[in-house]
Amino acid sequence: MSNQLIHLLAQWYPLKDSHQWVLGLIYKTQGSCYRKAGAVMLFSDAGHQLGVLSGGCLESDINKQAQRVMQDGKYRTAVYDDNDEEDIAFKLGVGCGGVVHLALLPVKSDNHYLQLHTVYSHLVSGNACLWKQEINGELSSSVSICGAQPTGSSELADTTPLVKAAAKKVAASLDTQNGKRFLTVHCQSPPHILIIGGGYDATFVVKMAVQQGWSVSVWDPRPAQARVEHFTDANFIVESTEADALNLHIAEHNVDAAVLMSHHRQIDSKALATLSRHPLKYVAMLGPIHRKEEMFALAGVTESDFQGFFASPAGFDIGGDLPESIALSIIAQCHAVLAQKLPLLQQ
Numbered sequence: 001m002s003n004q005l006i007h008l009l010a011q012w013y014p015l016k017d018s019h020q021w022v023l024g025l026i027y028k029t030q031g032s033c034y035r036k037a038g039a040v041m042l043f044s045d046a047g048h049q050l051g052v053l054s055g056g057c058l059e060s061d062i063n064k065q066a067q068r069v070m071q072d073g074k075y076r077t078a079v080y081d082d083n084d085e086e087d088i089a090f091k092l093g094v095g096c097g098g099v100v101h102l103a104l105l106p107v108k109s110d111n112h113y114l115q116l117h118t119v120y121s122h123l124v125s126g127n128a129c130l131w132k133q134e135i136n137g138e139l140s141s142s143v144s145i146c147g148a149q150p151t152g153s154s155e156l157a158d159t160t161p162l163v164k165a166a167a168k169k170v171a172a173s174l175d176t177q178n179g180k181r182f183l184t185v186h187c188q189s190p191p192h193i194l195i196i197g198g199g200y201d202a203t204f205v206v207k208m209a210v211q212q213g214w215s216v217s218v219w220d221p222r223p224a225q226a227r228v229e230h231f232t233d234a235n236f237i238v239e240s241t242e243a244d245a246l247n248l249h250i251a252e253h254n255v256d257a258a259v260l261m262s263h264h265r266q267i268d269s270k271a272l273a274t275l276s277r278h279p280l281k282y283v284a285m286l287g288p289i290h291r292k293e294e295m296f297a298l299a300g301v302t303e304s305d306f307q308g309f310f311a312s313p314a315g316f317d318i319g320g321d322l323p324e325s326i327a328l329s330i331i332a333q334c335h336a337v338l339a340q341k342l343p344l345l346q347q
Contacts, residue, residue, distance in 0.1 A: 027103050049063060131184070190214045198220035199220075199261070256281050265294070283311070
């Protein structure tokens with residue numbers, strides 16, 4: 001199961017009233033740490049541990065503290081300092097050398113589930129949102145779709161941090177209002193990648209994208225390709241043979257990226273023409289450089305027609321030629337583009 005926020009909340013949501021729950025929330029870090037501010041984990045009295053807050057080093061101690069929160073219903077904060085010889089993090093041999101500031105907050109109907117159910121609803125609908133959570137005190141919360149006014153369990157008059165977080169698309173920002181600390185977390189649905197081509201090599205790209213927690217669509221107009229039994233992990237298989245159906249699917253499902261790997265001139269060229277009409281962040285196509293020019297000519301497009309990053313040949317050159325290696329190189333490159341790791345792309 002992916003550690004994407006939407007997948008953690010999908011497991012928690014149907015059980016939210018069946019168990020006692022505690023949210024582990026990293027609200028500040030210093031130095032080198034496995035997870036950064038905004039990372040969450042959910043603990044229950046039935047033994048559920050959804051998500052990760054470290055590389056497995058701190059979870060056992062965090063779970064013990066979460067159990068105490070369940071017993072008395074009071075929030076707690078903790079600091080794990082890997083540089084302090086007296087700190088539990090040092091004694092556990094974490095070795096990262098950083099400091100993690102953690103809040104453990106009860107999640108129950110009385111505090112409106114910290115508005116996590118609202119966050120989940122927005123993410124399922126494909127809407128990015130800003131979740132603002134008080135770290136201590138009354139544990140007030142609010143959620144707003146990016147660009148909208150916040151709604152939640154308390155009045156939060158100052159929405160400036162929300163606007164700033166949305167504009168910068170930072171993972172999280174910590175601020176103080178009237179002596180209270182609030183963490184604003186930018187929450188968004190996982191990327192949606194479209195695979196053009198339903199051959200054997202495409203199955204590896206799909207599996208690797210699914211392991212990242214991404215949504216995946218597959219389209220191949222050839223009846224012998226993109227068979228359901230070969231792509232059981234895919235979220236959608238576009239069964240129509242018409243490019244217009246592909247055009248509609250991209251618009252309806254907010255596709256972020258696409259990989260052309262049909263190994264077929266007509267299919268790739270038609271798909272290229274369709275993809276050029278959408279603001280995709282990443283488009284990649286298999287094949288040598290000269291094939292790219294041939295496909296552009298058949299599609300009647302140029303590279304400037306694509307708003308995002310266009311890669312052909314697709315993926316990083318990692319020195320592999322097996323389907324598994326090619327899939328790794330493509331997903332890694334796509335991930336770098338979506339994460340805006342431009343220095344990596346320029347290497």
